[in-house]
Amino acid sequence: MANTRATVARVLYAVVHQKQQLKPALSKAISQFPDAQDRAWVQSVCYHSIRHFYQLQARWQKFTPKKVKDELVSLILTSALTQKFHLHTPDHAIVNEAIKALRKLKKPWACGLANKVLRLALKDDDFQPGHDEERYNHPQWLIDAIKQDWPNDYQQILTANVQKPPMWVRLNTTTEMPGDAHPYIQHALKIPASDIREIPEFRQGQLSVQDASAQxxxxxLDPQSGEKILDVCAAPGGKTCHLLQLCPDIELTAVEKNADRINSIQENLERIRAQATIVQGDATKPENWAHGQHFDKILADVPCSATGVIRRHPDIKLHRQPQDIKDLVRLQRNILQAISALLPVNGTLLYATCSVLAQENWQQMADFLNKNKNFEEQKIQLKGPIHQQHGIQIRTGDDDADGFYYCLLKKIAA
Structure with a gap:
């Protein structure tokens, strides 16, 4: 057990201090454990620790007069409280295993400190968050940004961000299986969390893992027979595959800049037995890969802050910085300007992000439409999402789906 606790601390160190992404850091670390229960336990503690990081730290720091400078020791204390308040592990086991893990990590000098601090923190039923970071488990700048855009809904969004997300799948048109159907997105089904690879329908290409909002x-975009469609920033290929499943006889080109992610598009296509042209290319420089082509429709699911999928990737809260948003808004603007030139008159562009921030969403669209008078918005007629000045917004947690934004544009002049 001490080995699992030490592994948790190392994963958290990689994420918190080395800024590695949680999912790959965790995947690499748990590969050493032959027991599936050990792997699941480490994963659970790591995800809960990152989701509730600010509050967990505050709970034990209350009992340390001086800052604990050793990061691994600090993370052992944080993950110990995760076990108490989110996994309901007995107190004596938490303390004993934390001390064993400290010895495993060659930190014997910290055993007395951990013993004292944990015994106090584990029994502290009167803890009250001191400020917003501890209350909502988000950095203050992000709380402020969401609060500014959603003054009446920010608490709902922040609360949804720290929940464990459900498993949504996309069924093909003929598959049926038990689950909870989405109220307005056809073939989106919420099923109990499991190893998707063990579900026969997944192996047979009859369902894909994809959040309802992304579906x-x-x-x-509504693909029609014979249309030439471009999917930029296409990895991992979920939307590429869905377009082909809705209308197999389209001519689809999927463009992805990151060479490491192109394989995921191909793997998804092979699993559902579909074909598309896959191109490695920069969406801001279509002159290098479009070769004069025009497309009837374009899907631009652009790089964004991913503030709508924090519950799936809680490390976003720790890694993202205010300057990142400015850089992403600039990148989005450049992608839009570049690929919009690939549409003929009457062509359609669907702009999408997994963000809940206005500057990446409806404000980005307002800027584009102001500068490009040869485009107009096509209003999306759906009752479920929130209709913005431009486009529609699904907030994180709405109908238990991820946060997502869409705006549909039509080219009306050359």
Missing amino acids: LAAYL
């Missing part, structure tokens, strides 16, 4: 993209 809306293909329906909004």
